[in-house]
Amino acid sequence: MGYKTILAVMDTAENARKLGEFTASLANTFSSHVIGLHMESFATVPLVAPMEMPDPATVQAVQEVAHEETMDVGLIFKQKITGENISSEWRSFVSSVGYSSNTAIQSARCADIVIARQTSSSALSDSRADLDNFLYEIGRPILLVPHVLEQPKPIKRVLVAWNGSREATRATFDALPFLLAADSVEIFSVGADDDDTQSGSLAGSEIASTLARHGINVTVTSQEKSHGVSAEKAIENRLSDNSIDLLVMGAYGHSRWWEMLFGGVTRTLLDKMTALTLLSR
The missing domain is CATH 3.40.50.620 (HUPs)
Known part of the structure; x- marks a missing residue:
């Protein structure tokens, strides 16, 4: 008995680096297949006068930054998980609602367990609300890794x-x-x-x-x-x-x-x- 399919929420490059160690440890313990999930959100761009239309150059610049992070996160995931010869796949999607999207939720519902890092303590944080909704909707157990833990250790x-x-x-x-x-x-x-x-x-x-x-x-x-x-x-x-x-x-x-x-x-x-x-x- 074990967790044969693990979905890892790789939301930022920093979290991906930290979470990679814990995900690999969990996968090696249970001989699991790992799905790395990243949602690239459409950026909110302020409207500009006089026609109150988004500035195309600003939209493109902001989206390029988001896409660059997506590429960085994907590389981090592949280097860590593939580097340890763990069965894996990478899923990256673009959505206006982040991890609240149906695509993310359906991916999680087909996993034995979801692993993610602790989110910001700010009650109004977009990432906190996003993870709250994700947890509430997926119907699967989620393993949260606190910021204070730097390296995985045996669960005794x-x-x-x-x-x-x-x-x-x-x-x-x-x-x-x-x-x-x-x-x-x-x-x-x-x-x-x-x-x-x-x-x-x-x-x-x-x-x-x-x-x-x-x-x-x-x-x-x-x-x-x-x-x-x-x-x-x-x-x-x-x-x-x-x-x-x-x-x-x-x-x-x-x-x-x-x-x-x-x-x-x-x-x-x-x-x-x-x-x-x-x-x-």
Whole structure:
């Protein structure tokens, strides 16, 4: 069991250089085929008086810069992936909506997993909104690489942020190849409530039993809600205290637009990533 088709989001030359190492490592681990994806966006050009028409020379210059970056990114991808004799292909498209385009989304939907770098922390960033929409629409697990990680390392310790939701369930099973290879997996829940089936203190015990039947070394930890400590803060502390290599969590427990406008666990953790993070919804 593994990720046999990986789609790597190569949005900029800088990200392509960094992401290439992680993509190659992942592909070598699972003997995967890698698809490199780059979307060259039409540039927005200010209108000029008196007829309020774009200046053709400006349009051409801006588009040439974008195309030059496309060529650079493609070369970086091919040098890294082909250089390690990894089965691969390069896909580059021009679109006015970037990774929100149907072409990009359909490419991702046919991959086992998508890998990308952490985006800008600016809530109004075009790239952030673009990746948000991409994640929301593709229906595939996405592995995000934080800026603080410079080189890939073995994934030995995994933390599963568990709240019993559909999204968390999907993420847990999407992460099975990583969980099977890890030395230890911790199911971590925050502020779980008592219900008719189990007590809050036992939250995550059933999913842990399921994972244990796969031969995974799994433990269960729960933390009560305390004043001033949010769920995302509790997860951050757990990541720091236990030197976690991979965080597994569901994305967007609320409406995506609510999270984009007002924040939430997904948004907060993506802004403060310290470990590889696998997200599903």
